[in-house]
Amino acid sequence: MLLKEYLLRKFRRETITAKSGFTLIELLVVIAIIGLVSAIVMLAINPAEILRDSRDKKRMADLRGIYDALERYALDAGQYPGETYCDSSIGSADHACPVDPPQNNWDKNSSFWTQLTGSGQMGIIPADPTNDIFHFYYYEPLCNQDIVLPGGTIIPKCSKEKGGNGLCCAYYLGCNFEDDEGDFVWVYTP
Known part of the structure:
Protein backbone atom coordinates (compact mmCIF):
# COMPACT_ATOMS: atom_id res chain seq x y z
CA MET A 1 0.00 0.00 0.00
CA LEU A 2 2.84 2.37 0.69
CA LEU A 3 4.20 1.89 -2.77
CA LYS A 4 0.82 2.62 -4.26
CA GLU A 5 0.41 5.86 -2.25
CA TYR A 6 3.94 6.93 -3.11
CA LEU A 7 3.33 6.44 -6.82
CA LEU A 8 -0.01 8.27 -6.70
CA ARG A 9 1.53 11.27 -4.88
CA LYS A 10 4.45 11.39 -7.27
CA PHE A 11 2.14 11.18 -10.30
CA ARG A 12 -0.07 14.01 -8.98
CA ARG A 13 2.92 16.21 -8.23
CA GLU A 14 4.40 15.68 -11.71
CA THR A 15 1.14 16.40 -13.47
CA ILE A 16 0.57 19.57 -11.49
CA THR A 17 4.08 20.96 -11.96
CA ALA A 18 4.63 19.85 -15.56
CA LYS A 19 4.17 22.36 -18.40
CA SER A 20 1.46 21.22 -20.76
CA GLY A 21 1.88 23.68 -23.70
CA PHE A 22 3.29 26.97 -24.95
CA THR A 23 2.68 30.31 -23.35
CA LEU A 24 0.93 33.07 -25.25
CA ILE A 25 4.17 35.04 -25.56
CA GLU A 26 5.99 32.08 -27.09
CA LEU A 27 3.21 31.63 -29.64
CA LEU A 28 3.22 35.34 -30.54
CA VAL A 29 7.01 35.35 -31.00
CA VAL A 30 6.82 32.33 -33.34
CA ILE A 31 3.97 33.90 -35.33
CA ALA A 32 5.92 37.17 -35.65
CA ILE A 33 9.01 35.33 -36.89
CA ILE A 34 6.97 33.36 -39.45
CA GLY A 35 5.31 36.59 -40.64
CA LEU A 36 8.65 38.34 -41.00
CA VAL A 37 10.21 35.47 -42.95
CA SER A 38 7.18 35.18 -45.26
CA ALA A 39 7.24 38.94 -45.94
CA ILE A 40 10.93 38.77 -46.86
CA VAL A 41 10.30 35.79 -49.15
CA MET A 42 7.37 37.56 -50.87
CA LEU A 43 9.51 40.65 -51.48
CA ALA A 44 12.31 38.51 -52.88
CA ILE A 45 10.02 36.48 -55.14
CA ASN A 46 7.82 39.41 -56.30
CA PRO A 47 4.84 37.45 -57.67
CA ALA A 48 3.54 40.45 -59.64
CA GLU A 49 6.76 40.55 -61.67
CA ILE A 50 6.65 36.80 -62.23
CA LEU A 51 3.07 37.05 -63.53
CA ARG A 52 3.96 40.01 -65.76
CA ASP A 53 6.95 38.13 -67.19
CA SER A 54 4.87 35.01 -67.82
CA ARG A 55 2.23 37.06 -69.68
CA ASP A 56 4.97 38.65 -71.81
CA LYS A 57 6.42 35.21 -72.60
CA LYS A 58 2.95 34.03 -73.63
CA ARG A 59 2.66 37.10 -75.87
CA MET A 60 5.92 36.21 -77.61
CA ALA A 61 4.84 32.58 -78.08
CA ASP A 62 1.42 33.64 -79.43
CA LEU A 63 2.95 36.16 -81.84
CA ARG A 64 5.41 33.54 -83.02
CA GLY A 65 2.48 31.24 -83.78
CA ILE A 66 0.63 33.99 -85.68
CA TYR A 67 3.83 34.90 -87.53
CA ASP A 68 4.38 31.27 -88.56
CA ALA A 69 0.74 31.02 -89.73
CA LEU A 70 1.13 34.23 -91.77
CA GLU A 71 4.26 32.87 -93.42
CA ARG A 72 2.58 29.54 -94.26
CA TYR A 73 -0.45 31.42 -95.59
CA ALA A 74 1.78 33.59 -97.80
CA LEU A 75 3.56 30.51 -99.15
CA ASP A 76 0.24 28.89 -100.05
CA GLU A 83 -7.12 44.78 -95.94
CA THR A 84 -7.29 48.49 -95.41
CA TYR A 85 -7.61 48.55 -91.65
CA CYS A 86 -6.10 47.26 -88.46
CA ASP A 87 -7.11 43.92 -86.95
CA SER A 88 -6.44 43.39 -83.29
CA SER A 89 -7.36 41.05 -80.48
CA ILE A 90 -9.72 43.80 -79.27
CA GLY A 91 -11.52 44.14 -82.61
CA SER A 92 -11.06 45.68 -86.07
CA ALA A 93 -11.04 49.29 -87.16
CA ASP A 94 -10.85 51.24 -90.40
CA HIS A 95 -8.09 53.32 -88.81
CA ALA A 96 -4.96 52.62 -86.81
CA CYS A 97 -5.05 50.45 -83.68
CA PRO A 98 -6.23 50.51 -80.95
CA VAL A 99 -9.89 49.98 -81.66
CA ASP A 100 -12.29 52.31 -79.90
CA PRO A 101 -14.47 51.08 -78.28
CA PRO A 102 -12.57 47.84 -77.66
CA GLN A 103 -14.22 44.46 -78.14
CA ASN A 104 -13.21 41.28 -76.36
CA ASN A 105 -11.63 39.34 -79.23
CA TRP A 106 -10.60 39.31 -82.90
CA ASP A 107 -13.29 40.26 -85.43
CA LYS A 108 -14.27 36.88 -86.86
CA ASN A 109 -15.67 38.58 -89.99
CA SER A 110 -12.39 40.27 -90.89
CA SER A 111 -10.39 38.95 -93.81
CA PHE A 112 -7.41 38.42 -91.48
CA TRP A 113 -9.43 36.01 -89.32
CA THR A 114 -11.22 34.27 -92.19
CA GLN A 115 -8.08 33.89 -94.30
CA LEU A 116 -5.89 32.48 -91.52
CA THR A 117 -8.49 30.19 -89.94
CA GLY A 118 -10.29 29.33 -93.19
CA SER A 119 -7.04 28.24 -94.82
CA GLY A 120 -6.32 25.90 -91.93
CA GLN A 121 -3.17 27.79 -90.91
CA MET A 122 -4.59 28.41 -87.42
CA GLY A 123 -7.56 26.85 -85.70
CA ILE A 124 -8.09 29.94 -83.58
CA ILE A 125 -6.08 33.13 -83.37
CA PRO A 126 -5.00 33.69 -79.75
CA ALA A 127 -5.88 36.82 -77.81
CA ASP A 128 -3.57 38.75 -75.50
CA PRO A 129 -3.52 37.43 -71.88
CA THR A 130 -4.95 40.71 -70.54
CA ASN A 131 -6.53 41.86 -73.82
CA ASP A 132 -7.48 45.42 -72.92
CA ILE A 133 -7.00 48.83 -74.55
CA PHE A 134 -3.34 48.89 -73.43
CA HIS A 135 -2.34 45.28 -74.15
CA PHE A 136 -3.51 43.59 -77.34
CA TYR A 137 -2.18 41.85 -80.45
CA TYR A 138 -2.49 43.60 -83.77
CA TYR A 139 -2.01 42.88 -87.44
CA GLU A 140 -1.90 45.73 -89.88
CA PRO A 141 -1.24 45.30 -93.59
CA LEU A 142 0.81 48.05 -95.15
CA CYS A 143 0.27 48.55 -98.86
CA ASN A 144 0.76 51.73 -100.85
CA GLN A 145 2.09 53.52 -97.80
CA ASP A 146 5.37 54.15 -96.05
CA ILE A 147 6.14 52.03 -93.02
CA VAL A 148 7.00 54.09 -89.95
CA LEU A 149 8.77 51.98 -87.34
CA PRO A 150 8.64 52.78 -83.62
CA GLY A 151 11.35 55.38 -83.14
CA GLY A 152 10.57 57.16 -86.41
CA THR A 153 12.53 55.09 -88.96
CA ILE A 154 10.71 55.21 -92.32
CA ILE A 155 10.74 52.37 -94.83
CA PRO A 156 9.58 53.68 -98.25
CA LYS A 157 6.50 52.30 -99.99
CA CYS A 158 6.70 48.67 -100.89
CA SER A 159 7.62 48.31 -104.54
CA LYS A 160 6.56 44.67 -104.87
CA GLU A 161 2.82 45.23 -104.93
CA LYS A 162 1.36 43.32 -107.85
CA GLY A 163 -0.17 45.87 -110.19
CA GLY A 164 -1.88 47.93 -107.50
CA ASN A 165 -4.56 45.31 -106.91
CA GLY A 166 -4.58 45.63 -103.11
CA LEU A 167 -2.42 42.62 -102.32
CA CYS A 168 -0.59 43.08 -99.07
CA CYS A 169 3.08 43.75 -99.56
CA ALA A 170 4.11 44.24 -95.93
CA TYR A 171 2.61 43.95 -92.48
CA TYR A 172 2.93 44.89 -88.85
CA LEU A 173 2.41 42.15 -86.30
CA GLY A 174 2.83 43.26 -82.74
CA CYS A 175 1.79 43.59 -79.12
CA ASN A 176 2.31 45.82 -76.13
CA PHE A 177 4.53 44.43 -73.36
CA GLU A 178 3.96 45.06 -69.67
CA ASP A 179 7.65 45.17 -68.72
CA ASP A 180 8.16 48.80 -69.80
CA GLU A 181 10.27 47.77 -72.79
CA GLY A 182 7.60 49.17 -75.09
CA ASP A 183 5.96 47.45 -78.01
CA PHE A 184 7.16 44.39 -79.84
CA VAL A 185 6.62 44.63 -83.57
CA TRP A 186 7.49 42.37 -86.47
CA VAL A 187 7.51 44.31 -89.70
CA TYR A 188 7.73 42.10 -92.73
CA THR A 189 8.66 43.53 -96.09
CA PRO A 190 9.35 41.05 -98.88
Whole structure:
Protein backbone atom coordinates (compact mmCIF):
# COMPACT_ATOMS: atom_id res chain seq x y z
CA MET A 1 0.00 0.00 0.00
CA LEU A 2 2.84 2.37 0.69
CA LEU A 3 4.20 1.89 -2.77
CA LYS A 4 0.82 2.62 -4.26
CA GLU A 5 0.41 5.86 -2.25
CA TYR A 6 3.94 6.93 -3.11
CA LEU A 7 3.33 6.44 -6.82
CA LEU A 8 -0.01 8.27 -6.70
CA ARG A 9 1.53 11.27 -4.88
CA LYS A 10 4.45 11.39 -7.27
CA PHE A 11 2.14 11.18 -10.30
CA ARG A 12 -0.07 14.01 -8.98
CA ARG A 13 2.92 16.21 -8.23
CA GLU A 14 4.40 15.68 -11.71
CA THR A 15 1.14 16.40 -13.47
CA ILE A 16 0.57 19.57 -11.49
CA THR A 17 4.08 20.96 -11.96
CA ALA A 18 4.63 19.85 -15.56
CA LYS A 19 4.17 22.36 -18.40
CA SER A 20 1.46 21.22 -20.76
CA GLY A 21 1.88 23.68 -23.70
CA PHE A 22 3.29 26.97 -24.95
CA THR A 23 2.68 30.31 -23.35
CA LEU A 24 0.93 33.07 -25.25
CA ILE A 25 4.17 35.04 -25.56
CA GLU A 26 5.99 32.08 -27.09
CA LEU A 27 3.21 31.63 -29.64
CA LEU A 28 3.22 35.34 -30.54
CA VAL A 29 7.01 35.35 -31.00
CA VAL A 30 6.82 32.33 -33.34
CA ILE A 31 3.97 33.90 -35.33
CA ALA A 32 5.92 37.17 -35.65
CA ILE A 33 9.01 35.33 -36.89
CA ILE A 34 6.97 33.36 -39.45
CA GLY A 35 5.31 36.59 -40.64
CA LEU A 36 8.65 38.34 -41.00
CA VAL A 37 10.21 35.47 -42.95
CA SER A 38 7.18 35.18 -45.26
CA ALA A 39 7.24 38.94 -45.94
CA ILE A 40 10.93 38.77 -46.86
CA VAL A 41 10.30 35.79 -49.15
CA MET A 42 7.37 37.56 -50.87
CA LEU A 43 9.51 40.65 -51.48
CA ALA A 44 12.31 38.51 -52.88
CA ILE A 45 10.02 36.48 -55.14
CA ASN A 46 7.82 39.41 -56.30
CA PRO A 47 4.84 37.45 -57.67
CA ALA A 48 3.54 40.45 -59.64
CA GLU A 49 6.76 40.55 -61.67
CA ILE A 50 6.65 36.80 -62.23
CA LEU A 51 3.07 37.05 -63.53
CA ARG A 52 3.96 40.01 -65.76
CA ASP A 53 6.95 38.13 -67.19
CA SER A 54 4.87 35.01 -67.82
CA ARG A 55 2.23 37.06 -69.68
CA ASP A 56 4.97 38.65 -71.81
CA LYS A 57 6.42 35.21 -72.60
CA LYS A 58 2.95 34.03 -73.63
CA ARG A 59 2.66 37.10 -75.87
CA MET A 60 5.92 36.21 -77.61
CA ALA A 61 4.84 32.58 -78.08
CA ASP A 62 1.42 33.64 -79.43
CA LEU A 63 2.95 36.16 -81.84
CA ARG A 64 5.41 33.54 -83.02
CA GLY A 65 2.48 31.24 -83.78
CA ILE A 66 0.63 33.99 -85.68
CA TYR A 67 3.83 34.90 -87.53
CA ASP A 68 4.38 31.27 -88.56
CA ALA A 69 0.74 31.02 -89.73
CA LEU A 70 1.13 34.23 -91.77
CA GLU A 71 4.26 32.87 -93.42
CA ARG A 72 2.58 29.54 -94.26
CA TYR A 73 -0.45 31.42 -95.59
CA ALA A 74 1.78 33.59 -97.80
CA LEU A 75 3.56 30.51 -99.15
CA ASP A 76 0.24 28.89 -100.05
CA ALA A 77 -1.64 31.98 -101.30
CA GLY A 78 1.26 33.99 -102.71
CA GLN A 79 0.34 37.01 -100.58
CA TYR A 80 -0.42 38.01 -96.98
CA PRO A 81 -3.92 38.66 -95.70
CA GLY A 82 -4.55 42.21 -96.85
CA GLU A 83 -7.12 44.78 -95.94
CA THR A 84 -7.29 48.49 -95.41
CA TYR A 85 -7.61 48.55 -91.65
CA CYS A 86 -6.10 47.26 -88.46
CA ASP A 87 -7.11 43.92 -86.95
CA SER A 88 -6.44 43.39 -83.29
CA SER A 89 -7.36 41.05 -80.48
CA ILE A 90 -9.72 43.80 -79.27
CA GLY A 91 -11.52 44.14 -82.61
CA SER A 92 -11.06 45.68 -86.07
CA ALA A 93 -11.04 49.29 -87.16
CA ASP A 94 -10.85 51.24 -90.40
CA HIS A 95 -8.09 53.32 -88.81
CA ALA A 96 -4.96 52.62 -86.81
CA CYS A 97 -5.05 50.45 -83.68
CA PRO A 98 -6.23 50.51 -80.95
CA VAL A 99 -9.89 49.98 -81.66
CA ASP A 100 -12.29 52.31 -79.90
CA PRO A 101 -14.47 51.08 -78.28
CA PRO A 102 -12.57 47.84 -77.66
CA GLN A 103 -14.22 44.46 -78.14
CA ASN A 104 -13.21 41.28 -76.36
CA ASN A 105 -11.63 39.34 -79.23
CA TRP A 106 -10.60 39.31 -82.90
CA ASP A 107 -13.29 40.26 -85.43
CA LYS A 108 -14.27 36.88 -86.86
CA ASN A 109 -15.67 38.58 -89.99
CA SER A 110 -12.39 40.27 -90.89
CA SER A 111 -10.39 38.95 -93.81
CA PHE A 112 -7.41 38.42 -91.48
CA TRP A 113 -9.43 36.01 -89.32
CA THR A 114 -11.22 34.27 -92.19
CA GLN A 115 -8.08 33.89 -94.30
CA LEU A 116 -5.89 32.48 -91.52
CA THR A 117 -8.49 30.19 -89.94
CA GLY A 118 -10.29 29.33 -93.19
CA SER A 119 -7.04 28.24 -94.82
CA GLY A 120 -6.32 25.90 -91.93
CA GLN A 121 -3.17 27.79 -90.91
CA MET A 122 -4.59 28.41 -87.42
CA GLY A 123 -7.56 26.85 -85.70
CA ILE A 124 -8.09 29.94 -83.58
CA ILE A 125 -6.08 33.13 -83.37
CA PRO A 126 -5.00 33.69 -79.75
CA ALA A 127 -5.88 36.82 -77.81
CA ASP A 128 -3.57 38.75 -75.50
CA PRO A 129 -3.52 37.43 -71.88
CA THR A 130 -4.95 40.71 -70.54
CA ASN A 131 -6.53 41.86 -73.82
CA ASP A 132 -7.48 45.42 -72.92
CA ILE A 133 -7.00 48.83 -74.55
CA PHE A 134 -3.34 48.89 -73.43
CA HIS A 135 -2.34 45.28 -74.15
CA PHE A 136 -3.51 43.59 -77.34
CA TYR A 137 -2.18 41.85 -80.45
CA TYR A 138 -2.49 43.60 -83.77
CA TYR A 139 -2.01 42.88 -87.44
CA GLU A 140 -1.90 45.73 -89.88
CA PRO A 141 -1.24 45.30 -93.59
CA LEU A 142 0.81 48.05 -95.15
CA CYS A 143 0.27 48.55 -98.86
CA ASN A 144 0.76 51.73 -100.85
CA GLN A 145 2.09 53.52 -97.80
CA ASP A 146 5.37 54.15 -96.05
CA ILE A 147 6.14 52.03 -93.02
CA VAL A 148 7.00 54.09 -89.95
CA LEU A 149 8.77 51.98 -87.34
CA PRO A 150 8.64 52.78 -83.62
CA GLY A 151 11.35 55.38 -83.14
CA GLY A 152 10.57 57.16 -86.41
CA THR A 153 12.53 55.09 -88.96
CA ILE A 154 10.71 55.21 -92.32
CA ILE A 155 10.74 52.37 -94.83
CA PRO A 156 9.58 53.68 -98.25
CA LYS A 157 6.50 52.30 -99.99
CA CYS A 158 6.70 48.67 -100.89
CA SER A 159 7.62 48.31 -104.54
CA LYS A 160 6.56 44.67 -104.87
CA GLU A 161 2.82 45.23 -104.93
CA LYS A 162 1.36 43.32 -107.85
CA GLY A 163 -0.17 45.87 -110.19
CA GLY A 164 -1.88 47.93 -107.50
CA ASN A 165 -4.56 45.31 -106.91
CA GLY A 166 -4.58 45.63 -103.11
CA LEU A 167 -2.42 42.62 -102.32
CA CYS A 168 -0.59 43.08 -99.07
CA CYS A 169 3.08 43.75 -99.56
CA ALA A 170 4.11 44.24 -95.93
CA TYR A 171 2.61 43.95 -92.48
CA TYR A 172 2.93 44.89 -88.85
CA LEU A 173 2.41 42.15 -86.30
CA GLY A 174 2.83 43.26 -82.74
CA CYS A 175 1.79 43.59 -79.12
CA ASN A 176 2.31 45.82 -76.13
CA PHE A 177 4.53 44.43 -73.36
CA GLU A 178 3.96 45.06 -69.67
CA ASP A 179 7.65 45.17 -68.72
CA ASP A 180 8.16 48.80 -69.80
CA GLU A 181 10.27 47.77 -72.79
CA GLY A 182 7.60 49.17 -75.09
CA ASP A 183 5.96 47.45 -78.01
CA PHE A 184 7.16 44.39 -79.84
CA VAL A 185 6.62 44.63 -83.57
CA TRP A 186 7.49 42.37 -86.47
CA VAL A 187 7.51 44.31 -89.70
CA TYR A 188 7.73 42.10 -92.73
CA THR A 189 8.66 43.53 -96.09
CA PRO A 190 9.35 41.05 -98.88
